[in-house]
Amino acid sequence: MTHVSTIYEDDEIAVSFLDARSADLLITFGDLATLWSEGNFYGRSVAEKLSLSTLGIMAKKPNWYPCSSIVALEARVRQLLTKFRHRTLHGSSMGGYACVKYSALFAADTVISFSPQWSISPFTTLGHASGWVSHFTSTMTGMEIAPADVGGKAYIFADPYDKSDKFHRRMILEQCRDAVEVDVFGASHSVSAVLAGTSNFDQILKACIANDLSLLRKVCNAARRRSDFRAYIVADRALSRHPKLVATALLNADVSRSAYRQFCRDKGVRLLQELAGAFPSKELADAILPHLAKGCDVVKLLMTAGIPHDRSPVLQTCHGTSLFYDLELGRCVHGISASGRYVPLTIQFVDRRLSVGLKTVLGFAVIATHGDGSLSTAALADEDLFDLRVSYSLSGLLCLRSRNYYVAAEPGGALICNRSEAGTWESFTVHLK
Incomplete structure (x- = not known):
């Protein structure tokens, strides 16, 4: 059973220590998307699964890990670090910058850096920090990674087709001639997402420590080909x-x-x-x-999209049926196919609002709801009806809603607007007729 404790905190960073009783130590730095939250740190799940003792360093804001805070932290944990045989620093993006920048300070043996920046200063990055320059402050002046900052064997992972990441990696390599370039094609700035997973990190960590470049590239290539993110x-x-x-x-x-x-x-x-x-x-x-x-x-x-205008969007239910207006009953139902008395329901904008209705020779007839929850056309009704609107549930599913109720497609063909919550029967999909 691993134990996690907070061992350092100031206005800029918070640091946790996971004691897994391992001989080697992993030191991680969080990225911009994973700022500090109580009890969590970048890579915790992987560290726990691999039983790796880990020093998790997390920024409290987009500060690119101020030197004063990291120097104070190192002094606090210096004695602790001596207990470990091998030290690996790891991070992505902002964290990737920090694990290279402070690798000499922490006497790193291995550095695994995903998509790092060399700097985010607008005065030195020549337009290659547009996504991060808004976070730059005068206190970051001189933040560029320099030769004296780099310690251990550094592996810099980046997509060579991403112009910004390519620039930053080149600048880092100029400061650290012994660093190894690891290409992750098709990852853009999301190398960490493409290479995500406990098994992937375990193999990458072992390959970097052993300096087995053949295995490292084999692992990365296999991971990126499997990655949904890379496909996107x-x-x-x-x-x-x-x-x-x-x-x-x-x-x-x-x-x-x-x-x-x-x-x-x-x-x-x-x-x-x-x-x-x-x-x-x-x-x-x-x-x-x-x-x-x-x-x-x-x-x-x-x-x-150039789709012919005679093709209309048709609403379908979870039962595999479509929504129709029954001319004989004067009510909306759902079924398998239209024939004679059944007219398909469709959707289109009416008065800048997406509405459900049917096409007639007189135009678009909007569907509304009766007090008993049944659905009919507003044009044909002789009683008060309530607006029926197209909306979306919290899970992102398309729903039909009137007042505070949802339309449900009940088994047997009935459509009724009386549900207070949207579930499977109350969810619809859109297809072209």
């Missing part, structure tokens, strides 16, 4: 120049992968715009539509 980045980079290639890959992709769902959600509309009707848009839109997170994106996709 590669597709995003190819989107402008090779939209047809991206579309083909998307239609043949494993739909269970998180990268597939995320790409459809973030880039689906843009992909169809890039294609501008030069691809089988219906099949592609059918693949993308269920994953879009916002109703306005659905309409934008249909209006701007």
Whole structure:
């Protein structure tokens, strides 16, 4: 059983020590996305699974680890560090900078740095710190990594196609001629996400300590090929120049992968715009539509992607059925297919609001709800009805809502607006007719 305790804290940093009784010590620095929170530090989960004693150094704000705080920390833990046979420093981005910058101070044997900055000063980075320059303050003047800062064998991981990271790695290598470049193609600035995982880090750590470059590159290449994050980045980079290639890959992709769902959600509309009707848009839109997170994106996709106007978005239920208006009953139902008395329901903007309705010779007839929860057309009703709106649940699923209730698709074909919470029956997907 490992024990974690806070052993140092000031206004800039907080430091935890995980005592796993190991012979070697891992010293980690958190990145900008993982600022300090009570009891947590960068790499804790991996350290616990690998039973690695770890000194977890966390910034309390985007401060790039001020020298005064780190020097004070080193003095506090100097005696503790002597108990360990081997010291490895590790971090990503802001943390990647710190593990190189303070490697000599902590007498590191090995440094594993993911996507580090050399500096974020606008006066020395020549435009290669645009994402971080807003965090630069006058107290950071002189923060650049210098030869005297670097100790141990340093491994600098970066995507050589990321212009900013390539610049920073080159500047670090000029200060540390013995450092090793490790390329992680297609990772952009997210090397840590592409190489994430306990097994990956264990193999990377062992390869770096042994200076086994062949094994190190083999591990990294295998990890990046498996990475959903890398698949997303590669597709995003190819989107402008090779939209047809991206579309083909998307239609043949494993739909269970998180990268597939995320790409459809973030880039689906843009992909169809890039294609501008030069691809089988219906099949592609059918693949993308269920994953879009916002109703306005659905309409934008249909209006701007070159999809023929006679194709309308159809709402489908968790039962595999579609929503229809029953002309004989004068009510909305759900079923397998439209025939005669059943008119498919669709969605479109009405008075700047996404509404549910059906197309008629007189125009778009909006659907509303009765007091008993049934659904009908506002145009045909002779009683007070309540607006029916397209909304999204907390989990991002499309729902139909009126007042404070959700529409449920009940087994048997009934649609009823009387649910206070949105679950499976109250969730819908959008497909092209």
